Amino acid sequence: MSRVFLRKRSKNYIVYLEYFDKETNKRKQKNMGSYPLKRDANKRLNEVKEEIYKEELLLPNEIILQDFLLDFLEKYKMNLSITTYNCYMRICKKYIIPLLGDIKLCDIRPIHIQNYVDDLLDLLTPQTIKVHLNILNLALKRAYRLKLIKENVVQFVEVPKNKKYKNEIYNAEDMKKLLEKSRETSLELPIILASGLGLRISEILGLTWNNIDFNDFTITIDKITVRDKGQVILKEPKTESSIRTISAPKEIILMLKQLKKDRLAAKLRGEKSHRELIFYDKNLNPIAQDVLSKKFRYFLQENNLKHIRFHDLRHSHVTMLIDAKVPIKVISERVGHSNVNTTLNIYSHALREMDQEASDKISDTLFNNERKMG
Template sequence: MGAYKDKNVKKNPWYYSFYTGTITNGKRDREKQRGFKTKKAAEAAEAEHKTKLKNGSYFEPQKALFGAFISDWCKNKRNISPETKELYENNIRLYINPAIGHIPVSKLNAQHIDDFITYMIEEKELGEWSVKRAFSNVNTCLNDSVKKKLIEYNPCNGVDKPRVSRKIRPIWAPEFAFDFADKTRRKSRYWIATYIALMTGMRPGEILGLRWSDIKFEEKTLTIQQTVTKKRRIKNGAKTKSSVRSIAISTSLVDALKEHKVMILQERLLLGTAYQQNDLVVCTSFGGAATMRSIQRMWDRQLIKYEAPHIAFYDLRHTHVAFLIKINVPLKAISERLGHTSVAFTMDTYGHLLPNMQSDAADGLDVLQSESLSIAK
């Protein structure tokens, strides 16, 4: 046997088929794979298949259950962070295995995927983002498997993929935000994290990873080059390549950072060699990386104490964007400041904060027309 062309198939008509030499239930075992563009490609894949059968490395999807299959995929997944891998593993253990882990890979179909989505929504009562992430794990695994020709088709393509409703995040007005920042100043060692978020729009992990060496006081800039994870691991780099960036900072933030640095230096002198030399701006009293949980506790206490409208700490990033829009900062500059991958993403995320852009444009045209006519006369 060898490579053949299916005349009824227009796209990628070539396939291979051969007998393995073994017999199961009185029948000769045969291996077959479709979907090749050329005869040469089919023959090469057949040769590779035979080699893997000979050395025992060939994977037979018919005999593998999806739970073990996706676990092996996760284990071999490279170029992802430890946090992402841990998220994959949790999704497999908590949601994927109980719902579809027992199904053979070769039998997995679109109905199984639909049932999996329903299971997460109705039985596990997961939120939209959790459902989307777990589904994406399954979808990515199966897409990778199609590329490797382990399976012919990804059943996720046959279902309506979970979507996330974009929610409008609450923000504070400038007069309230700055008054709150002034009232809470120096009320907690972690207050500086609040002020950095308000004045830069940095992500929480970026704030926790900020070092004194990343700040140029004279130039009034800071550079984001590392983050702190939820497990207090200091990690080089940032969320994406575009997230590694420099941010111009205001004079008021420079003054607040200098004031905070005095306190940090006093703690270092007091503890001596017991102080952890991580160079972190936001840190514990021993110099260690602070946790987001500590920041959140401080934040929740202050919201209650000063009877502030409840917003999440992360919403200070959205509040910062509202400030920039209010003072007419160009969208491209806002996108770069936030570390977004594109202006389109910034517009999609914060477009609801721009309700007056159309009317401003129309008013601007009226002004331009009036000025132009005056000059012409």
Template sequence: MPVYKDPNAQNNKWYYSFSYKEGGKHKKKLKRGFKTKKEAEAAMVEAKDAMNKGSYVEPSKTSYGEFMITWLEDKRTSVKESTYLTYKNLVNNHILPSLGNIQLGKITPRDIQSLYNSIKIDEKLSSENLRKVHTVINDSLNKAAKWSMILQNPAQLVDAPKVIKKEVEVWDQDDIKKFLKVAKGSRYFNAFLLALTTGMRQGEILGLRWKDVDEENQTLSIVQTLSHKGQQLSVGAKSVAGNRRISIDENTLKELIKVKTTQKKEMIMNRPVYNEDNDLVIRTNTGAPLSPRNLLRSFYSCIEKAGVKNIRFHDLRHTHASLLLKQGVNPKIVSERLGHANVRITLDTYSHLLPNLQKETANEFGKLFYGNN
């Protein structure tokens, strides 16, 4: 088989080379950058098969940078603005500086792997965002392959970077009591309370409207979110599963209702400068959406005053989930409250709690099975 080690490449990567006839002329096909001999052979067989079937694609000479301009434009029409901005940042700041000048048809698995290695070694991105880099590259090159601009997607020959899970930080009940006692004096107390009692995400809390609050049935409907920068209210949650209805306890509902009276007074007092009424439960004294930055400033100030463990706002969501699981609530119910796509995500995220839960379950089963003997 005409497959060889490349003496000029790092770690002697593999390449294939073979001759073929086209239009009465003899030509040579060469492709470099394969990690193993097996990958090079498989790619060569695919190329030869495509030629025999008349479906071979001559790789495009368009640069990856040029292609990504249109890919981003197309992507903007199918994803949320926040997702688009994340992709745009990754493309412009991390992907194109390394791959942008390479022709689409000349990008190799080695080029892509080298990019991942560089990002990881220099700690330019978290493992989660490095995985997003792979998602962007793989998706874009899949489209290039579908549009017959390249023969195959080289990113499919590169292992997706592993995500290193961060340890979940949570508060215990004593921490919660200390924090809420201090936070009671904050204008944004209800935002903190909702995070702890419902597990809602920050954007979901700041996008919650009064018409989404069903006082009679004690439920909240998650159908709108505020962007991370606080500049855009968007219909729909983070995912399909995120659009959900959450039951809330009576005390939390009472705390929410108290705010209604205050907001009506503010609307009258500040009418000349009052913003368009967005019907928001959490808002500024002029009716505008609350900036996430201001929410976090208040949050960390309350943490410092309360003298409790410093955690992220998102960890209030984790705290809610951990309390439910420790109480023996079915993980499927916890998953539904959090808006996870499936219960597997919930179990993976809070797996550190499961050993204790297993022990408690075993003890309870033992009491039932053996009785008091």
């Protein structure tokens, strides 16, 4: 089977086609174009892949979904983040391939996908099943474009409805108890960064010392932690809006400053510490998100505190900002939402309460005064 790949030569990116030459019984490489910009080279790379795809897979009526799906994900990988790609591969290997993989591509009908969805409804949430359908939809769109199938059958499938989930949050009293219990524990600072700044768990664990401006009292979020093949690594956030610099309460900056002093003192005593990371494990590696989430859950249980997810501390933070009448645009930018509508949709419940409060105030101002005058 042929393969296409990029290789940088001097200042240019070259697209190579590697193929098997039947005359010489050897593998050969052919230059398919040289480009100064990587994006142009990638475009040509995909074009060549499309050209050889129809020729070298199998006859269209012999391709099974498993082969097509794995080949599609490999080619589509460059469009996905590491986390998303690994997630898609897990779903394919654990669910889609065992249940649908042996069906010939040309034989797939809506009933196959619908039965697949119905069978999983007792095991997975509707939101998770929609991810499965998205993978199938992307792959079958490609198959339709290549004229391997007559239609994308996913469009005919009844999509499960999401159950409405109300974010659990901590009120002021709950938060006070949490902060008291977490004082001088390893969870204190992560909890304060989540509840005091609304940072995501991956953003907290991706913080390095150069993100902290001790003079201007600001924190820059420009990295997150993700798992890649079992290893926790740092990478850029998925969206540009997630990269941001926000003002931080001086109390939080002072806590970070004290931690840096403590780390330096420990280093002088001969203890090992990470030079850049603020949070790391005993092996000086970045901490996985699920590790901190589990630790937080056990902490709540041990201290008889109301159960919430660690991520709900972020929701608690935003709700506090809304209650404090902070403008939605400011809130949206601080928490790294791509637009104001995202904030409005997620926190519609809290905003409805504010709307009712506004109505009550108008009622008191206009009609109570009117009754008093009467």
